[in-house]
Amino acid sequence: MSEDVSPTFPPLLHGVEVPAHVDAFAKAVTQAMVDAEPGRITFARDSGTMRAAICFVPDRVLRQALPGALFAVLLGLNDALGALAPPEVAVHFAWPNRVKVNGAYCGGLRAAAQYNDPDSEPDWLVIGVEVPVMPLDTRDPGHAPDETTLWEEGCVDLGAPQLIESWSRHMLVWINRFVSDGIAPLHEGWRHKCDTLGEEVSAPEAGTFMGIDEDGGMILRQDGETRVVPLTTMLEGTG
Structure with missing residues (x-):
């Protein structure tokens, strides 16, 4: 796909383009506050970085809606x-x-909802995704060994518009699966792609990452005790 061509989207999804300098996630949140339109994808015309956000209108409480939306976005990107x-x-x-x-x-991803109360049913939920396609500067690729871009990993012919279009189509498959089959297949897909299960982690807290609960929360083993870090802690404040 040419970098001058905007992505096209599958049925039930439609795009709203913003300039490259605009924060697509912040714009999507503002749009949702005014008009919570399900399936609206706000994306930036930025050839160097994939920046897009999708608006969901949940039909369940936030702690149940968030993992379905978040995992669908992640698995679609994968x-x-x-x-x-x-x-x-x-x-x-x-x-x-x-x-x-x-x-x-x-x-990675960002998330915001009308309410941050896990047991509320918000009118809208926005999930944003940002993936660096091209290096942002000319420094040596090894300057930050724990960070990379798609170009540095061999995706030299992949552009952001092409990735946004493909992501939207694959994501829709996972959204439909969540609607028809519930969260279980999305949990399974996410666990299969997580490379730290059973290992010691330092973020968001130090401990042994034992797995995720039914609402996507991190089951963490600390000093002989087990606790759950809710997935909703990742939500950015909106009210």
Whole structure:
């Protein structure tokens, strides 16, 4: 896909383009506050970085809606990269919202909702995704070994518009699966792509990452005790 061509979207989804300098996630949140239109994807015309956000209108409480939306976005991105990237590119997830490519961090997700109360049913939920496609500067790629871009990992022919379009189509498959089959298949898909299960982690807190609960919360073992860090802690404040 040419960088001058905007992505096209599958039925039930439609795009709203913003200039490259505009924060697509913040714009999507503002749009949702005025008009919560499900399936609206706000995306930036930025060839160097994939920046997009989708508006959901949940039909369940936030603690149940968030994992379905978040995992659908992540798994859609994984499938898009699997279709477009070279076969040696490995994609993994780090709880709650980071994306890893070949072992290094490569973007992640943001989330905001009308209410941050886990037991409320918000009118809108926005999930944003940002993935660096091209290096942002000319420094040596090894200057930050735990961070990378798709270009540095061999995706030299992949542009942001192409990735946004493919992501939207694969994401819709996961959204439909969540609607028809519930959260279980999305949980399974996410766990399969997480490379820190059973290991010691330092973020968001130090402990052993034992798994996720039914609402996507991190089950963390600390000093012989087990606690859950709710997925809703990743929500950005809106009210």
